[in-house]
Structure formats: C-alpha cells, structure tokens
Amino acid sequence: MTTYTATVTVRLKRGVLDPEAETTKRALERLGFELDALRFTERYEVDLDAADADEAETRADEMAERLLANPTIHDYEVAVAEA
Template identity: 85%
Template sequence: MTAYTATVTVRLKRGVLDPEAETTQQALERLGFELSDLRSADRFEVDLDAADADEAADRADEMAERLLANPTIHDYEVAVAER
C-alpha cells in the first residue's frame, strides 16, 4: 500500500448560475480590482492508502460521485499524488 493524497475539485457546470461567485466578483470590483470573470470551486484533499494511483483515483472518483459533487449541477476532477 502507498499513501496518496487525492485532490477532488468540484465546480459548477458551465452555464449554471453562481450567485456566490458573482457577489465575490462585485466585492473585488468594489475594492478597485479589475477582472473580467471569476469562478469558484470546492477542493477536497483526501488522504488514503491504496495499492496504486489508479485505485486511489477510483476511490476518490466514487467519493465525488456519491457525495462530494451533485451531478445535476457539478463537474469534478480528481488528481492523485503520493504523499
């Protein structure tokens, strides 16, 4: 077994309204920053032991499917690194 950190990034699908990101962008603009867009995402870092990186990725993938993301509104990606 090897120790891995699986990083799961969950973001709204393109086209799904993100009022929190819009509000954050407005706040940045109020502070005088110039920007053309802002998107937000949730990142989960999952420490786990697995036989190899593929197994670690598969398990993190299932975590995203079953809880971390809501497939109706979210896309997600998984990146695995040895810890």
C-alpha cells in the same frame, strides 16, 4: 500499500449561475480591481492508502460521484499524488 493524496476539485457546470461568485466579483470591483469573471471551486484533499495510484483514483472518483459533487450542477476532476 502506499499513502496517496487524492485532490477532488468540484466546480459548477458552465452556465449554472453562481451567486456567491457574482457577489464576490462585485466586491472586488468595489475595491477597484478590474476583472472579467470569477469562479469558485471546491477542493477536497483526501489521504488514503491504496495498492497503486489507479486504485486511489478509482476510490476518490467514487467519493466525488456519490457525495462530494452533485452531478446535476457540478463537474469534478480527481488528481492523485503520493502523500
């Protein structure tokens, strides 16, 4: 078994309004910064033991599918590296 860190990145689907990001963008503009757009992502780092990287990725993918992301509004991606 090898210890891996699976990084799960969850973001709103394109086109879904993100009021917190909009508010943050406006606050940056008030501070004088110029920017076109700002997006939030949520990143989860999951340490787990698995036989190989594929197994670690499969398990992290299931975690994202079943809890970390809401498929109605989110897209997600999983990246695995040895811890």
